[in-house]
Amino acid sequence: MKYLKHYENSKNPKVGDYVICNELENKYMLSEFIANNIGLIVRNFFGGSYQVKYENIPDEIKTCFGSDEKYSGLRGMFRKEIIDFESSKEKLEMKLNIKKYNL
Numbered sequence: 001m002k003y004l005k006h007y008e009n010s011k012n013p014k015v016g017d018y019v020i021c022n023e024l025e026n027k028y029m030l031s032e033f034i035a036n037n038i039g040l041i042v043r044n045f046f047g048g049s050y051q052v053k054y055e056n057i058p059d060e061i062k063t064c065f066g067s068d069e070k071y072s073g074l075r076g077m078f079r080k081e082i083i084d085f086e087s088s089k090e091k092l093e094m095k096l097n098i099k100k101y102n103l
Helices: 002-009 028-035 059-064 089-100
Strands: 018-021 039-045 049-053 072-078 082-086
Touching: 018 028, 018 049, 018 089, 028 059, 039 072, 082 089
Parallel strands: none
Antiparallel strands: 018 039, 018 082, 039 049, 049 072
16 A cells, blocks of 8 residues: 555655756747756645745846846746656656757
């Protein structure tokens, strides 16, 4: 039964997970940045929406990201925009490198 419970939890990311997303909004630089960078989920909301924190955002697209008293570089994402998530950033970095070099 423990195995089944673990499987159920793996369908949705949680706060503290690292994510790779695919932005539904089709602004080229924004979509490119989000698809090729790893974000960190800092909040989740009822209904499958998440607040993801990004770092090293280029100046050209900084206005597309929000901030609050605790975080900067925030972007709202829906569950359907999250391509992959892991509790370890290294695993996602490996996946991005595989995608980047077509391995």
